[in-house]
Structure formats: C-alpha cells, structure tokens
Amino acid sequence: MSALFRILRTTSLTALTLCLLTAMVWAAPAKPQLQITSYLINADLDPSVNRLSATADVTFTALEELTTPTFELNNGLQITKVTDAQGHPLESERLTNDSTVRFTLAAPIPKGTSTTFHFTYAGTLKGSETSPVEGIKLASIEDPISILLYPGRWFPMTGLFTNRFTAEMHIRVPSDERVIGSGSGVAAAKSLPGNRTEHTFKWSKPGFPGTIIAGKFLEPITAGNMRVYVTEKHKDHAHDFASLGEREYLFMSGTFSQTESTHMNLVELPDDTVSAAWAPEIAAIAGNRIAARNEQRLLSNTLAHQWWGSQVSPATMNDAWITNGMSRYAELMYLEDSSGKNAFQSAITDISAGALAYDTEPLTTIGRLDPFSPQFQSMTLEKGAMVFHMLRWEMGDDVFIKFLRAILSEYADKSVRSSNVQTIAEKQSNLELQAFFAQWLDGTGAPAFADKYSVFRLGDNKGFRTVGAITQDLDLFRMPIELRIETDGKTEIRRVDISGSDSQYSIETFGRPRRISIDPENWLLKSTPDLAVRVAVLRGQELVAQGDLTGALIEYQKALDANKNSSLAAYRIGEIFFMQRNYQSAANSFRDALRGDGDPKWVEVWSHIELGRIFDVTGQRDRAVNEYRLAVQTNDNTQGAVNEARASMQKPYKREQTEN
Structure with missing residues (x-):
C-alpha cells in the first residue's frame, strides 16, 4: 500500500475521515419539518446472518402543520409496521434515492403538537451496500464487531447532528459479545434464553446517543476514567491506547472543563469502516490505526467531539x-x-x-x-x-x-x-x-500581504525609524497583524493594525532593521506562494482518494509550476506513478523529492522507503536494502517510517496483486 x-x-485525508461522520446523501430541506425529542428502541443483533430486528417509539414535535412527515432510515431496513399514538396503522413510502421513509397522513398534525410513532422494522446490514453514504460502511451486523453508527440511519431519524434527542435503548446480542453505547453506567447486562444478553442504555440529556458498537471485546482495560474495548487481535496495544486517551482527555478537560459524563469508552472499530466515530461517552478508532500507533491526532479530534458536537452542536x-x-x-x-x-x-x-x-x-x-x-x-x-x-x-x-x-x-x-x-x-x-x-464567515478568500518600507537613522545615537506600508488585496480586510523586525541587535516584535489595502506603520528600533517578516507565527489565514503549492497538492490528494489519478497529476504539476523544487509535489507524483506500475518514472520522481526543498521533512524518509520498494518489486534486493538503510539513518519515524524500513530490510516488499 x-x-x-x-x-x-x-x-x-484526515478531514475526509472525520467528515464522513457528518456525510449524507444530500437533499437539504428549506427548514426542518419536525423535531424528534426522544426514542425508546429495542433491537436484536444477529451477526451470524447479519440481521437487525428492531422496534422504535419515536416522539416528535411538529414545527409546522405536518401532512407528510419524513424520516431517514437505512435502505437495508424494511418497515413491517408503523402505528400512530392511538395505535392506528400508517402507510409509508420508501424513497431509496435519499434513504428516507415518507408518510401521508389522513389528518395533519398541528404545528407545536407532540406525538409518537411506533416503528417495527428489520433487515440485513452488511458492508456498505445499503449505506446512506455511498461506499462507506456505517451500519453493519458482523462478527467480530457490529457497528450501528448514528450516521448509518439504523433507526428512524432526522436532522443529522442538528436534531438533539434523548434515548433509551435495549440491545440484545449473543452472550459472548459486549455492547457499548451512551449511558452505559445505568444497568448491567441481563441474561436471556438462547445464550443471549440484553444491554440497557439511557441518555437523558438532549444529544446524539445514537451509536451502538457490539462485538467480541475483551474485558476492558482502564486508565483513569477511560475504558478501552478491543478484540483479541489488538489486545497488545490496549494499554498504550488507554494511556494516550487518558492524557488527551485530561488535557481537554483541563482546557474546556469536565464533560457531562464521568465515563469514557475507547472502542475498536473494524478496519473497513470510517477511521473514527464519536457519540456521548464514546470515541471509536479503527483497529488498524490503533495497531499502527499513529492515532494520536485522530483520537484527540474524536475526543474533542465530547465537547464540540456532543455538549454543544450546530443549529x-x-x-x-x-x-x-x-x-x-x-x-x-x-x-x-x-x-x-x-x-x-x-x-x-x-x-x-x-x-x-x-x-x-x-x-x-x-x-x-x-x-x-x-x-x-x-x-x-x-x-x-x-x-x-x-x-x-x-x-x-x-x-x-x-x-x-x-x-x-x-x-x-x-x-x-x-x-x-x-x-x-x-x-x-x-x-x-x-x-x-x-x-x-460571510466572505471568502485570504489576503496576500506585501511590505514596502524605508529605514531612517535617528540623531543622537537613538537608533532607527522604519516607515512602511503593508499592502494586501482585500479592500475590506481589517485585523491586527504581527511584524517581526530582525535588527543588528535583538529581534523586535510589533503589533500593527491592518485596515484596507494599504496600511501605514512607523517603528523605532535601536538596531538597524535587516529583515521584516509579516505574521511570522502564522496567526492569520493568508495566501502565500508556499501555500499555493500545498493547496494544489491537497486538491491532488482529494482526486486520488476519488480515483481520478489523471486529475491528481494535473494538480501536482500545478504545484511544481509554482515551485519547481517542491519535494512534496514530486513525492506525490511518484506515488501515482508507483500505483500505475510506472516504476522508472516513480523512481525519478522520488529522487526529485530527495533533491528538492526538503519540505516537509518526512518526504526524505518515505522517498527512500518508496525507492526501496521499487527496487524490491524489480528484483534488485541489494539496492532496496541500501535505500531502507538510508531511511533508517534519517531517524525520522513519521507514521512509523523507521519501523517500516527496518521490517523491509528483513523481508522484501511484495506488492499486492490487484486487477487493473
């Protein structure tokens, strides 16, 4: 890979991973029709046949006179019966193009009225075939881990991550499985006939307690208020995972204040779903990220949703x-x-x-x-x-x-x-x-700053005065900005207010200014030649993720046009050639990356690794080992690079066999 x-x-790619949690087949209504306030859900999971069977009492309030209430529901689930609050059956229409179910009522529900619909439904959930987000597995009943993620629409819902609700859930699974949900401290598992157990979860504060993860998890590892659930496959990494989660959670609690719950569950996700998911009391990370021990930033982002997403949410x-x-x-x-x-x-x-x-x-x-x-x-x-x-x-x-x-x-x-x-x-x-x-918020674009100035010597050995103007291309822009003045003596820092396209300033220093830098600490979002390269590379990466290698090459070439010495652009081009099995062109690009500007630093170690792989797949083992040795000598273990190089020195790299 x-x-x-x-x-x-x-x-x-990090953005892609995390935003999968707010993704959907999009047909945004002008405004919401109804507000769901609470759920009572009973669900049976049968991993042996990938089946979910459930009932859901959905209590909601009409935000306008309601004649055709619509709910989102995973296309893999078929409704067998829906009744209103009086027990009268309701006819539903399934709209598979946007994963919704629509009802046409004989009598409208008046605005402001609260009522309850009772749903009975079931279906097969496996892989991503029925997912509301094409190609992404969000709800699947499987062995050893079943996931019912809130964005997977495994229960009737509306207003993804904007409609807050309370929930009581009773989840029944095989007795050799554990279940994690929001409100896990309420009740222990209850034994049922047929080697099954029932787990109860109650979340009484309006929020998003819509995620259930069940599987053959080991006895949880604890660290502080962290409980870590992993399968046998990843048990060796559980303690480190727990310690990392505890450190990150303590930092955020100290920064943002304590969360609404004293419990926190870190849970292993299957490798073939999203890399991360969150719910109240839950931060779930893909098993392969836990095993690779490169989950630090991903986990901290996921934990942060306990405050930013769970405690408060977007209107x-x-x-x-x-x-x-x-x-x-x-x-x-x-x-x-x-x-x-x-x-x-x-x-x-x-x-x-x-x-x-x-x-x-x-x-x-x-x-x-x-x-x-x-x-x-x-x-x-x-x-x-x-x-x-x-x-x-x-x-x-x-x-x-x-x-x-x-x-x-x-x-x-x-x-x-x-x-x-x-x-x-x-x-x-x-x-x-x-x-x-x-x-x-209301505008687009970022300023491109330039500085023009003159330096004047002050009399009586009082130093120098620098008179200048900061220019930028957004006429309405107004913000303070930092200037760093490097002089013959000490470096001076000044804060200058920018207003409009031309802002004057006058600064006195004892030493003669040699260089003036605008916003050296990168506090402002601004357009620079370096960022132009990174933007083009970023767009190229998005196109690779979508399978458009030709479009990606065009974007990477734009980056090289902006900076012909860009190591990052050359490296990304080399990756595409390697994927296409154009090994000579790939090797040339990775060598260009090594000869380039060295930004970012990790390009060096990974370029050597990629060159080693090229030599391995072309039968030149001695040359491959030499490249792996050079990678180790960089002492840069970004994303486990040194570990990867050492492993490849012991065992030649073999490319996975795939169809064209």
Whole structure:
C-alpha cells in the first residue's frame, strides 16, 4: 500500500475521515419539518446472518402543520409496521434515492403538537451496500464487531447532528459479545434464553446517543476514567491506547472543563469502516490505526467531539464550522501541548492549505453543499479551525479559553449558531469583532500581504525609524497583524493594525532593521506562494482518494509550476506513478523529492522507503536494502517510517496483486 494512505500529515485525508461522520446523501430541506425529542428502541443483533430486528417509539414535535412527515432510515431496513399514538396503522413510502421513509397522513398534525410513532422494522446490514453514504460502511451486523453508527440511519431519524434527542435503548446480542453505547453506567447486562444478553442504555440529556458498537471485546482495560474495548487481535496495544486517551482527555478537560459524563469508552472499530466515530461517552478508532500507533491526532479530534458536537452542536449545517472547526483546533491545541511549538506551527500550515483549497463559499452558507464533498470538509474543518486560531490571536490565550468555556456553558445540551459565537466572543474579549466575522464567515478568500518600507537613522545615537506600508488585496480586510523586525541587535516584535489595502506603520528600533517578516507565527489565514503549492497538492490528494489519478497529476504539476523544487509535489507524483506500475518514472520522481526543498521533512524518509520498494518489486534486493538503510539513518519515524524500513530490510516488499 502506498504511503499516501498512511501519512496523514497533510490535512485532506484526515478531514475526509472525520467528515464522513457528518456525510449524507444530500437533499437539504428549506427548514426542518419536525423535531424528534426522544426514542425508546429495542433491537436484536444477529451477526451470524447479519440481521437487525428492531422496534422504535419515536416522539416528535411538529414545527409546522405536518401532512407528510419524513424520516431517514437505512435502505437495508424494511418497515413491517408503523402505528400512530392511538395505535392506528400508517402507510409509508420508501424513497431509496435519499434513504428516507415518507408518510401521508389522513389528518395533519398541528404545528407545536407532540406525538409518537411506533416503528417495527428489520433487515440485513452488511458492508456498505445499503449505506446512506455511498461506499462507506456505517451500519453493519458482523462478527467480530457490529457497528450501528448514528450516521448509518439504523433507526428512524432526522436532522443529522442538528436534531438533539434523548434515548433509551435495549440491545440484545449473543452472550459472548459486549455492547457499548451512551449511558452505559445505568444497568448491567441481563441474561436471556438462547445464550443471549440484553444491554440497557439511557441518555437523558438532549444529544446524539445514537451509536451502538457490539462485538467480541475483551474485558476492558482502564486508565483513569477511560475504558478501552478491543478484540483479541489488538489486545497488545490496549494499554498504550488507554494511556494516550487518558492524557488527551485530561488535557481537554483541563482546557474546556469536565464533560457531562464521568465515563469514557475507547472502542475498536473494524478496519473497513470510517477511521473514527464519536457519540456521548464514546470515541471509536479503527483497529488498524490503533495497531499502527499513529492515532494520536485522530483520537484527540474524536475526543474533542465530547465537547464540540456532543455538549454543544450546530443549529444548522451552516453552523457546522463551529463544532467541526473547534474539534480540529482542539486536536492542534493538544499537539502544541504534547509535541511543542514547531509541530503546532507545521500543522497550522497544513490546516491553512486545507482552508484555502476550496474557499469559494462563505461558511455561513456552507449548508447548501453536500456535507460529503471535499469543499464542505475543508471549509468546516480547516477554515473553521483557522477562524478559532485567529480569534485566539485577537483575544490572547487566557481570554480565548474563557470564550470557549462560555460557549460550552451557555449552550450546554443545546445547539449554537454563528451569531451566538460572535456575541460571546465580543462579550468575553471586549473587542468589536463585526469586521472579523464578516470577513471570515460571510466572505471568502485570504489576503496576500506585501511590505514596502524605508529605514531612517535617528540623531543622537537613538537608533532607527522604519516607515512602511503593508499592502494586501482585500479592500475590506481589517485585523491586527504581527511584524517581526530582525535588527543588528535583538529581534523586535510589533503589533500593527491592518485596515484596507494599504496600511501605514512607523517603528523605532535601536538596531538597524535587516529583515521584516509579516505574521511570522502564522496567526492569520493568508495566501502565500508556499501555500499555493500545498493547496494544489491537497486538491491532488482529494482526486486520488476519488480515483481520478489523471486529475491528481494535473494538480501536482500545478504545484511544481509554482515551485519547481517542491519535494512534496514530486513525492506525490511518484506515488501515482508507483500505483500505475510506472516504476522508472516513480523512481525519478522520488529522487526529485530527495533533491528538492526538503519540505516537509518526512518526504526524505518515505522517498527512500518508496525507492526501496521499487527496487524490491524489480528484483534488485541489494539496492532496496541500501535505500531502507538510508531511511533508517534519517531517524525520522513519521507514521512509523523507521519501523517500516527496518521490517523491509528483513523481508522484501511484495506488492499486492490487484486487477487493473
């Protein structure tokens, strides 16, 4: 397998993984018809035949006079009976194109009226064939792990991640399986006839307790308030996984305050589903990521949803940048705390590229897009994260944390809107932020800064005055910016207010200025030549993920046109040639990557590994071992590179046999 699918240092594939959790076949209604408030679900799982049988009492309130209530339901599930609150049978129409069920009522439900429908349904759930998201397994009853993820629509629902509800669930499984759900502290498993057990889960706060994971999990490993559920296959990694989860959870609890529950379950997912999923009290990670021990950022992002997604949620999909973006930024905050400033700065550069990759739609209208699209993913995750990053710069660290906690406190168990975030930001910071939110939420694009200045010597040995102007191409842009002035003596830092396309400044320093850098710490989202390369590479990666290798090559070539020495662009081109079995061209590209600008650093170690694999598949074992040895000598273990190289020195790489 190409390193493309393992190295998640750039943001696109990580964004794809996490945004799968908010993806759907998209046909957004103008406004919701109804608000589901509670569920009572009884479900039987039979992994031997991949079958789910269930009943669901769905209580909802009509938000308008309701004549044709519509619910989303996985296409693999067939309804056998639906009755209203009086027990009268209802006729339903299945719409498979958008995984919905529609009812035409004899008498409308008046606006503001609450009622309950009782559903009886069953069906086969295996793989991704019936998934509401094409090609992604979200609900599947299998051995050794069954997943019923909330986005898999395994019960009648509406308003994905916007409609908050309470739930009581009774889940019956074979007696050799454990079940994880939200509200797991309520009751122990109850034995049933036929070697089956019933597990009860109650979540009484409005939220998203719609995920159930069942399987042949071992006795849970504990670390603090973490309980880790893994299968026999991954038991050797359980303790490290628990320790990592505990460290990340403690950091976020200290930053955002304690979550609504004192319980937290870390759960293994099958390798062939999404890489991560979350629900109240649940953070689930694919087994192959746990085994590879490269789940740190993925797990921190997933845990962050306990606050940003579970405790507060977006009022509409136009507000999804708040929770998606803050979960991404919480991931980076933990990276900064655990790995240092350099790792954080590198990640911010990648996030900036993701934010600019598809920046043609304002965040406040992003709900018009398919949430599964690369544009929705990049905008809500990456640009959303950058909005919070820039707010941190405007406010300062202490006020920024107070601002985040205020959101979580004021909107606990509620949905939050973009306007609410602005109100709290202004209240906590005592800043007027109308221009900030207009620029970054209602607008598109990022400024491209330039600086022109002159240096004058002051009399009486008082130093130097630098008079200059910062120019940029967005006439309405207004924000403070940091200047770093490197002089013959010490380096000076100044904060300059930018307003409009030409902003004057005057700075006095004792030493003669030798270099002036604009926003050296990357606090602002801005357009730069380096980011132009990363944006093109990012778009290329998205096209590879979609199977469009020709389109990806075009994007990678754009990156090389912007920077002919780009190691990253050359490396990505080499990956495509390797996938196409064009080994000579692949080798040439990986050598170009080694001769390039060395950005990012991990390109060096992985280029040597890829060259080693090329020599292995072409029968040149001595040359392959030499490349693996060079990889080990870099001492760069990004995504397990050194471990991979050492293993390949012992056993030649063999390419998987696949059909063209």
